[in-house]
Amino acid sequence: ELKVEQNPLFLSMQEGKNYTIYCNYSTTSDRLYWYRQDPGKSLESLFVLLSNGAVKQEGRLMASLDTKARLSTLHITAAVHDLSATYFCAVDSPSGSRLTFGEGTQLTVNP
């Protein structure tokens, strides 16, 4: 059974600071997704990582994937208040048939 763990689960940071969210998973997979969810809203796709060493960047967010370590990171650079949200990683099963989500990281960026 595929297990996905994120840490931290709660993150409070100041504007302008950098931080990293970690996503560990238990079985082999080479497809990992990052989503953002604002309170009371749906999930919005941020990044799709398809192979070992994949790196994607959009604005102040950068995601990477290390399939050998079964680890993905979401790095936040110079955080701004608009980044406050819950961030989920989701890992595809080896068959590609279903996603398993992490618990989510609730990020609050304070002025």
Place this chain on the structure above:
Amino acid sequence: DADVTQTPRNRITKTGKRIMLECSQTKGHDRMYWYRQDPGLGLRLIYYSFDVKDINKGEISDGYSVSRQAQAKFSLSLESAIPNQTALYFCATSDLKGQGKGQPQHFGDGTRLSIL
């Protein structure tokens, strides 16, 4: 208009009632999913369907049933609702060909269900 539409958006009902949540999509995707979201637990898969004749249980299917009425429609039923089924429910879609290229699942806006 939303590509993945869930109805109702909010529902309050009583224990023991039968409830149906509906999902329709205009994306032309073949795969559809139902998830449940509880605080601190992320999203958990209830059922998924790869086409009209293909229905699969997810990790938490007990107490739920589904129907894939057409490629564009996938409904979730709670035959006899209980309070611990109070949660936010999401429908999602994906496309087999697109998924092979790494396209993500697309989510509806969710249905907030409260069972008293």
